Amino acid sequence: MFAPRRIQHCRACGASTAYRVPADDNRERAICGTCGEIHYENPINVVGTVPVWGDQVLLCRRAIEPRHGLWTLPAGFMELGETTAEGALRETDEEAGARVELEGLFTMLNVVRAGQVHLFYRARMLDTRLDPGPETLEAQLFRENEIPWDQIAFRTVRQTLEHYFADRRSGAFGVHVGDVA
């Protein structure tokens, strides 16, 4: 996952940068000592889905670090040139090879320590064909009582799954906003 990297050199001219507060600002930014370029660093979005087939949810077992071998919902970094929904669909295709139809934003979870916001959409699977990509060891459908709760890769995935099953029992799906410490 992402951790803010300290910027040592200017992206415009390559000279050394130093962290200080610009004149009209109140936070330290990496500023170029030669050309004056100011480098802003901001949280980034992770976008994914809760793919559902009947009473089952699709999870992917990670083939990459961090959390190699643990289970996750399909999700990854949002890219320039796409919407949050397009990114969620792309990750669902890349990681699981699943064909889904989005059914609405479901969770927005802040992970401040990682500088991330995780956004999950509910998604209806159109069939059960799967074709996991290189980042996934295997993709598998789970009923609620089969979920490997002690092998979930990320807390935002755990919270999203918990919200999903709770809302399904209540009969109404909301949008859940929260923070992960």
Next chain:
Amino acid sequence: MFAPRRIQHCRACGASTAYRVPADDNRERAICGTCGEIHYENPINVVGTVPVWGDQVLLCRRAIEPRHGLWTLPAGFMELGETTAEGALRETDEEAGARVELEGLFTMLNVVRAGQVHLFYRARMLDTRLDPGPETLEAQLFRENEIPWDQIAFRTVRQTLEHYFADRRSGAFGVHVGDVA
């Protein structure tokens, strides 16, 4: 607002970068020709509020470019170290000097061309004292029929205001997800 900047030099060592597709990737990234550092560029979040006092909504007239002199909801770039809600509160304080209590996420609007996602929360103003910051010429409360629709700075602000008044008439506030072309 933000436009993706092409990265010319490596943030780690200052050497020249070139855009090409890394071995395990499918998109062009700025890669350092000397140390191999890969530079990812991702959409960033703009966070703000719809501050409400009775039947009035608070708008701020911009003292900065772009859209100098036009009206906006208080909003700005989400920073590292804060949640979306904390960022929305910070911007409401910085731009309007308004004290508010958040009432829930209201809109999430993708602005793909700008590489941004705009997130607005509904917010209840605790009093009518205002103290606009240097980015704001003036802050003012408007009833629906007083909104300066032809002088709104950004389309995401216009859409958020339209959703707000429509939901208020219907008696129920939802979470609205959409895209701005």
